[in-house]
Amino acid sequence: MRMSDFVVRESIIPELAATSKEGVIREMVESLRAAGYFKGGELEDVIKAILKREMLGSTGIGRGVAIPHTKHSSVDRLIGTVAVSRTGVDFKSVDGEPVFVLVLLISPQDRPGDHLRALENVARCMRDDVFVRALRNCTTRDSIWSLLEEATP
Amino acid sequence: MVGRSEREAPGLGALRHRVERPTPWQPGTQAMNGDNPRRTVTVPFPEGLHLRVAAEFAKRAGRFNCDVKVWKGTEAANGKSSLELLMLGATQGTELVLETSGPDAAAALDALSEFLSSPLDEANDPAPPPKG
Incomplete structure (x- = not known):
């Protein structure tokens, strides 16, 4: 599984x-909605579920990276999106540092295996400093996409 | 415009080098590293070693001075890094070997293997879920 398989x-x-x-x-969930992935009512519910998960512990895993996620019945396959912040976001990360790269994942209720593989994949990519630096330097959707396609864990 | 995209994302070439795999631990080589305590645990969580478990494990491991390694087959993760733990992709039922080395290695092994063996999840939640 590559990031470009679910992003x-x-x-x-x-x-x-x-x-x-x-x-x-x-903003990230709305972007997935704009891409045709949720209806209006589901949008708020998905956001609420992701925020609820954050309350159990931040998904800011350090290195300026966060992986906010949830399971939700509105999707029938694992989907995700990637975003870059120029200013950095206070995500209450484990290392206390601001977050610049975010990967948001939404999985169906009954597919824990896919979710775990996606996490594994994201972790492998983000472990690579060169990859994270390149991602932060991207200024267009296309350049981020090429990077995700290049990254073969 | 592939060429343009590549110019915008420096370092693409360097991505060819993947995350390096640690030298596999072989039963025969353990004498080289002394007698590090090890224990095998089976991942009990239905969703595998997911992010919250990995983060909590890394946090607990970080309280000890010793080194903590978690092996899945021949692949090892630094037990103090949630990112590396996630990279193991350990599903429910996966056998992992915990290895600790350092002054408080025995205590760490006890505490961490217990954490990884208990079918948590809610009992270890740092905060209750919000209402509604």
Whole structure:
């Protein structure tokens, strides 16, 4: 599994407008909606579920990276999006550092295996400093997409 | 415009080098490293070693001075790094070997293997879920 297998290309955000934790999560989920993935009512429910998960412990895993996620019945396959923040977001990460790269995942209720493989894949990519640096330097959706396609864990 | 995209994302070439795999641990080589305590645990969580478990494990491991390694077959993760633990992709039922080395190795092995063996999840939640 590659990141380009589950990231929705049209939903990638090369420059987040929001700067707060809740704001960037909302912006990313809205971007997935704009790409045709949710109906209006589901949008709020998905955002709420992701924020609820964050309350159990931040998904800011350090290295300037966060992986906010949830399970939700509105999707029938694992989907995700990638966003880059220029200013950094206070995500209450484990290392206390701001987050610049976000990968948001939404999985169906009954597919824990897919979710775990996606996490494994994201972790392998983010472990690579060169990859994270390149991602942060991208200024367009296309350049982020090429990077995701290049990254073969 | 592939060429343009590549110029915008420096370092693409360097991505060819993947995350390096640690030298596999072989039963025969353990004498080289002394007698590090080890224990095998089976991942009990239905969703595998997911992010919250990995983060909590890394946090607990970080409280000890000793080195903590978690092996899945021949692949090892630094037990103090949630990112490396996630890279193991350990599903429910996977056998993992915990290895600790250092001054408080025995205590760490006890605490961490117990954490990884208990079918948590809610009992270890740092905060209750919000209402509604």
